[in-house]
Amino acid sequence: MTLAPETTDLKIQVRLADSWFTVCDLSALDPGRGVAALLPGGGQVALFRDRGDRLYAVDNRDPFTGAAVLSRGLTGTHRSRPFVASPLLKQRFDLESGQCLDDESVRITAYRVRAA
Numbered sequence: 001m002t003l004a005p006e007t008t009d010l011k012i013q014v015r016l017a018d019s020w021f022t023v024c025d026l027s028a029l030d031p032g033r034g035v036a037a038l039l040p041g042g043g044q045v046a047l048f049r050d051r052g053d054r055l056y057a058v059d060n061r062d063p064f065t066g067a068a069v070l071s072r073g074l075t076g077t078h079r080s081r082p083f084v085a086s087p088l089l090k091q092r093f094d095l096e097s098g099q100c101l102d103d104e105s106v107r108i109t110a111y112r113v114r115a116a
Contacts, residue, residue, distance in 0.1 A: 014045055014057045015112035023047060026115050029055070034071035034084065036060045045111060046071035048095060050082060055094035057111035062083070062086045 010026040016039065023037045029049035037045050044060035048071075060068045065088050073084040075095070082095040092101040098110035 010115040012047060012057075013114050013116055014039075014046070014047075015114075016040070018112070020116070021058075032075055034073065034075070036068065036071035038043055044068050044071075046073075046084065047113070048075060048082075048084065054082070055113045055115060056082060057113040057115065058084065058093060058095060059109040061108070062088055062091075063100075063108060064089050064091055076085065 001039065012018040012023045012026055014023055016070040021040065022044065028035055029047060031049050032053045034048045034056050037047060037110065039045055045057050048062040060072060062068050067088060070084055071089050072087045075082065075084050077083065078092065078101055083092040083101060084095055085092045091103065093108055094101060096110060098108040100106035
């Protein structure tokens with residue numbers, strides 16, 4: 001069976017300071033996979049869409065290695081909390097708060113995100 005590609009005009013936006021920044025089309029996000037996007041100023045955001053169509057956005061930079069790789073991490077849940085595990089050293093980051101689940105002293109930026 002062939003599935004028709006998703007057709008939508010919805011855009012993914014992340015909240016930066018006092019305004020919303022359009023990052024990509026909703027159709028660019030496959031459930032369970034991350035996408036990296038460049039932000040104004042040169043930073044990167046890792047965007048995720050889960051199988052329940054919830055959206056998440058966190059800093060793409062792994063604070064333990066400095067590499068911009070979190071968008072390529074594995075997603076899952078721990079105690080009903082969604083997380084992404086770094087593909088390098090496997091530390092898990094809560095997708096809603098940015099808190100590292102394996103080291104309480106470490107946190108990444110979690111952005112407000114919406115489809116508009």
